Amino acid sequence: MAxxxxxxxxxxxxxxxxxxxxxxxTLEALGLTSQQLFDWVxxxxxxxxxxxxxxxxxxxxxSFYTIGSAGHEGNAAIAAAFRTTDMAFLHYRSGAFFIQRQxxxxxxxxxxxxxxSFAASADDPISSGRHKVLGSHELFVPPxxxxxxxxLPKANGMAYSIDLARRLTRPGKVPVDxxxxxxxxxxxxxxxxxxxxxxxxxxxxxxxxxxxxxxxxEDNGIGISTATPKRWIEAGFSQRPGLHYVACNGRDLLxxxxxxxxxxxxxxxxxxPVFLHxxxxxLYGHAGSDAELTYLTKEQIAHNEAHxxxxxxxxxxxxxxxxxxDEMRAHMDALYQRIQAVGREAIGRPxxxxxxxxxxxxxxxHPPLPIPKAATGVVRTQxxxxxxxxxxxxxxxxxxxxxxxxxLMHQYPEIxxxxxxxxxxxxxxxxxxxxxxxxxPNRVINTLLDEQxxxxxxxxxxxxxxxxxxxxxxxxxxHNAEDQIRGEAATLQFFSSxxxxxxxxxxxxxxxxxxxxxxxxxxxxxxxxxxxxxxxxLICPSNGASGAKLMREAVRLAHEQKRVVVFLEPIALxxxxxxxxxxxxxxxxxxxxxxxxxxxxxxTVTGEGSDIAIVSYGxxxxxxxxxxxxxxxxxxxxxxVDLNWLHPLPMESLLxxxxxxxRVLIVDECRNTGxxxxxxxxxxxxxxxxxxxxxITAEDSFIPLAKAAYHVLPSVEQxxxxxxxxxxxxx
Numbered sequence: 249m250a251x252x253x254x255x256x257x258x259x260x261x262x263x264x265x266x267x268x269x270x271x272x273x274t275l276e277a278l279g280l281t282s283q284q285l286f287d288w289v290x291x292x293x294x295x296x297x298x299x300x301x302x303x304x305x306x307x308x309x310x311s312f313y314t315i316g317s318a319g320h321e322g323n324a325a326i327a328a329a330f331r332t333t334d335m336a337f338l339h340y341r342s343g344a345f346f347i348q349r350q351x352x353x354x355x356x357x358x359x360x361x362x363x364x365s366f367a368a369s370a371d372d373p374i375s376s377g378r379h380k381v382l383g384s385h386e387l388f389v390p391p392x393x394x395x396x397x398x399x400l401p402k403a404n405g406m407a408y409s410i411d412l413a414r415r416l417t418r419p420g421k422v423p424v425d426x427x428x429x430x431x432x433x434x435x436x437x438x439x440x441x442x443x444x445x446x447x448x449x450x451x452x453x454x455x456x457x458x459x460x461x462x463x464x465x466e467d468n469g470i471g472i473s474t475a476t477p478k479r480w481i482e483a484g485f486s487q488r489p490g491l492h493y494v495a496c497n498g499r500d501l502l503x504x505x506x507x508x509x510x511x512x513x514x515x516x517x518x519x520x521p522v523f524l525h526x527x528x529x530x531l532y533g534h535a536g537s538d539a540e541l542t543y544l545t546k547e548q549i550a551h552n553e554a555h556x557x558x559x560x561x562x563x564x565x566x567x568x569x570x571x572x573x574d575e576m577r578a579h580m581d582a583l584y585q586r587i588q589a590v591g592r593e594a595i596g597r598p599x600x601x602x603x604x605x606x607x608x609x610x611x612x613x614h615p616p617l618p619i620p621k622a623a624t625g626v627v628r629t630q631x632x633x634x635x636x637x638x639x640x641x642x643x644x645x646x647x648x649x650x651x652x653x654x655x656l657m658h659q660y661p662e663i664x665x666x667x668x669x670x671x672x673x674x675x676x677x678x679x680x681x682x683x684x685x686x687x688x689p690n691r692v693i694n695t696l697l698d699e700q701x702x703x704x705x706x707x708x709x710x711x712x713x714x715x716x717x718x719x720x721x722x723x724x725x726x727h728n729a730e731d732q733i734r735g736e737a738a739t740l741q742f743f744s745s746x747x748x749x750x751x752x753x754x755x756x757x758x759x760x761x762x763x764x765x766x767x768x769x770x771x772x773x774x775x776x777x778x779x780x781x782x783x784x785x786l787i788c789p790s791n792g793a794s795g796a797k798l799m800r801e802a803v804r805l806a807h808e809q810k811r812v813v814v815f816l817e818p819i820a821l822x823x824x825x826x827x828x829x830x831x832x833x834x835x836x837x838x839x840x841x842x843x844x845x846x847x848x849x850x851x852t853v854t855g856e857g858s859d860i861a862i863v864s865y866g867x868x869x870x871x872x873x874x875x876x877x878x879x880x881x882x883x884x885x886x887x888x889v890d891l892n893w894l895h896p897l898p899m900e901s902l903l904x905x906x907x908x909x910x911r912v913l914i915v916d917e918c919r920n921t922g923x924x925x926x927x928x929x930x931x932x933x934x935x936x937x938x939x940x941x942x943x944i945t946a947e948d949s950f951i952p953l954a955k956a957a958y959h960v961l962p963s964v965e966q967x968x969x970x971x972x973x974x975x976x977x978x979x
Contacts, residue, residue: 253300254584260553261562262577267554269563272503280505282570288328288501289561289571291351292321293580294359295344296558297587299532302366306536310595311366313380314536315394317343319529320466322498322557323431324348326524329508330462333422335388335711336429337403339395341466341530345431346382346389353387359587363594370605371597376745378606385747388422390711393743395432397442398735401700402750403430404449404461405708411458411519413712415690418662420712427515428708431464434481435471441700441731446491448701449521453490458519462511465523466498468530473543485523492520498528499560529555609746611783617808620659622842631658634682642836646822648792649679652799653717655842657687660715660807666693666705667719667755676721677757677822699729703754707737710750715807723758723816724772737812738781749810753802759788759917760951760961761820761867770819771951773961776922778814779895785848786895788816790869792837797846798892805848816894818866827870828877835870849898853905857885860971861906863928864915865891868962872915875967882968884975894924899931910939911974915967920945942974 251259275285299318305311317323320341327348330336338346343362350356364372365380374383374391383391392399407428413420436442449459465485469476486493492514496507504526511522529552533540540549565571571579600606623631631654632639638647657663665680671694674681684692695702699720706716720726726733733754740748760771778786787802789795795817805811827834846852855876862872869890876886889905891898906912912932916925925943932941944967947960 253303254297257296257300258577258580260556261558261580262573266563266566266573267559269560269567271564271567272497272500273506275502275568278502278505278509282568284328285501285568286565286570287351288324288348289565290579290583291324291344291348292558292561293583294587295321295324295347297580297584298343298359298362298366300584301363301587301591303532303536305366305591305595312368313366315340315534316532317341318531319468319552319557320344320498322501322504322526322528323464323466325501325504326429326464326508326526328352329505329512330427330429332387334427334429335390335406335422337399337431338382338389338392339399339431339433339436339466340382340392341433342382342431342464349387349389350384356387359590360594363587363591364597367595367597368599369594369597370600374745374747375743376609377600379743381743383744385744390740390748391743393739395436397432397436397439397445398731400430400432400442400445400463401448401704401732402707402711402736403428403704404445404459404701405705406711407449407459407461407521407708408452408457408705409709409712409714410460412664412690412709413714416661418714422712425516427460427462427512429462429464431466433471434465434467434469434476435474437465437481437484444698444700445704446485446488446521446523448696448698448704450488450490451696453521459521460515460519461521462515463521463523465525466528467525468528470530472534472538481525485525488523490521492522493525494522495525495527498526499555499557501561501564528557531556607782609741609744611809611811612741612746614809619804622655623658627658631655631686642833642838643792644823644825644836645789645792645795645817646677646679648796648837648839649799649817650681650683651839652796653680653683654686656800656803657683657691660803662713662715663717663803664691664693664709664714665717665719666695666709667702668695668697668721670694670719675719677819679755679817679822680719699725700732703729703732703737706752706754707732707750710752711748715803716752718752718754720754720756722770722772723756723775724769726756727777730777733784733812733814734777734781738784741783741810751806751810751812753799753806753813753815755815755817757817757819759816759818759820759866760946760957761818761917763820768950771957773918773946773951774922775816775894775918779924779927783812784895785811785813785893786816787813787892788818788866788894789892790818790821790866790890791835793840794846794852794890794892796840797844800842801845801848804845816866820867821870824870828874846892849893849896849901851892851898851901851905852890853887854890855887857887858908859885859975860911860913861887861889861909862913862915862967862971863889863891863902863906865894865924866917868915868917871962871964872967874964875971878964878968879971882972884971886971891924897924897927897931899935903935903937906937912937912939912941913967913971913974914941914943915962916943916945917962918946919948921948940974940977942970944970
């Protein structure tokens with residue numbers, strides 16, 4: 249009869265001689281006690297037995313995620329070397345680290361919590377059964393899913409934010425001398441996100457910018473089935489400028505602790521990033537369904553089992569006279585029986601009952617907060633002293649966005665901006681002009697050219713209680729880093745049952761119609777990715793007044809409702825002044841009172857015509873207002889609706905805005921496929937709108953250079969023609 253997985257483990261550990269093992273140092277030299285070492289070994293055993301039982305439960309259809317930590321349990325000593333207030337971003341093989349951190353916090357129940365997570369129970373204390381994650385709010389461990397390095401940028405951001413908050417005299421979520429830990433595997437070290445994140449930390453450290461960051465590379469020599477070249481990690485990271493490299497043997501708890509304390513000292517005292525390289529092995533394959541024999545020889549598998557860290561930990565306890573193999577066999581048997589008993593209880597706990605429960609924390613409602621008072625009197629005069637010659641005069645979108653940002657940064661001292669060229673230069677289009685002069689270099693921060701790092705700084709800063717407003721210079725650039733929004737920022741409340749949040753307003757310059765400038769990267773009209781992200785809010789203003797009002801509401805949503813907001817600014821309208829002809833100043837706007845906002849889900853309507861309602865946004869709204877005047881000359885009475893909100897769509901307000909019109913023309917500057925207009929047509933139909941509908945869109949094309957761009961984008965002439973045709977159709 250075949251042995252069970254536990255029987256195989258027991259035989260491997262106790263039915264053959266323990267390895268010959270000479271401790272790398274002494275307990276006394278490290279300031280440790282015998283009890284501490286025994287506790288770490290108990291943590292290792294607990295982690296391994298949980299992995300074993302997870303596979304047993306999977307076979308019974310009761311566990312649903314079996315990427316475990318077997319072979320990596322040396323990271324228990326890393327956890328022991330750091331404080332529980334040092335925020336830790338952990339990958340899926342850091343189970344022993346997480347259990348050890350729980351043990352350092354009285355009152356926690358690591359076995360019960362982990363098994364609830366394995367069983368996808370609604371009682372899981374971190375994700376409520378939405379995913380098997382390692383996470384705890386009270387232990388400063390934000391939950392991660394199957395990360396391939398995507399968590400490193402935000403770990404950087406959190407580390408950077410600690411000293412930033414101190415410089416700003418803002419209370420952070422962690423003590424001012426905290427450090428940040430982030431674990432990942434050797435295969436993930438090759439991912440562009442990992443490489444970019446570590447490069448960003450080195451870039452900052454090289455300039456003596458504090459980044460108290462400890463990267464924990466748990467190197468087991470293989471990524472699923474692809475071997476990591478020998479010494480590849482050491483060669484790639486041991487000589488990086490600004491990065492301290494420390495290596496250790498993951499089989500030797502004392503050596504791991506020694507290296508971890510060295511890393512902790514450098515990061516905490518010197519505020520420098522450290523690369524902690526832990527050599528280990530991977531046992532039980534990549535996951536429960538992984539058959540190692542398809543890509544490893546029996547000899548390779550046997551070699552890994554011989555280098556099982558539990559075997560060396562048992563040998564260490566025996567050599568030091570702390571516990572004999574017989575004593576540890578009895579200890580493990582009792583521990584395994586306890587885990588089985590807790591497992592039987594965990595699988596009986598409630599599961600998520602319905603879609604409402606699953607989605608409860610995508611965008612949960614938070615209590616209202618008072619909106620801070622705007623600057624008045626002398627303070628306001630000083631704030632806008634550089635614009636005194638322009639105050640009281642109508643202005644462009646770019647200028648009024650800039651004024652709104654000045655007001656908002658005064659109202660919300662926790663706002664921090666980060667992005668390429670946003671400081672002294674004021675951004676490519678001047679939207680952040682003079683903000684650094686007004687609020688200082690710690691609140692308006694120039695970054696390196698890496699969108700993943702820009703967004704990572706924002707996510708991490710939000711973890712530490714700041715309100716980030718990152719800028720992405722052009723819409724097409726965000727596609728290089730969109731998973732930082734989709735997979736990291738927007739999922740945090742969902743996977744933490746709203747215990748963690750990372751509110752922010754991401755400003756992105758984009759869309760087309762830039763009078764021949766730039767193809768593709770500078771004229772991108774594709775933002776469908778944002779509309780595919782649950783809980784994210786996507787805003788697009790069309791003029792200075794709506795821009796200022798919507799920006800204020802965006803900040804309120806982030807500050808109060810903890811939302812991730814994307815604020816898409818149409819580049820072509822930044823400096824637009826005229827509507828119908830040169831010099832008419834028809835697109836200039838007065839600066840709205842600082843207390844004016846466009847409420848979440850509220851559209852804006854121009855005109856009262858009942859023949860046709862033209863629905864649009866951004867550049868399309870601008871073109872539609874031009875078409876409205878031409879149509880009026882032809883006797884067609886039109887109202888133009890500015891959507892303002894592109895995700896979620898403002899359907900209730902929109903239906904009210906088109907009430908009384910039995911014809912709707914949607915003008916969409918995005919592509920025919922994957923556009924807002926597709927959803928609008930569907931939603932209007934589902935809302936029982938009975939009038940005739942038509943739409944104009946851009947072609948399914950990338951945006952070319954110069955005048956060729958206008959061949960694939962909607963025009964005023966198209967709008968007028970489509971409106972006339974729609975009017976002539978019989979109801």
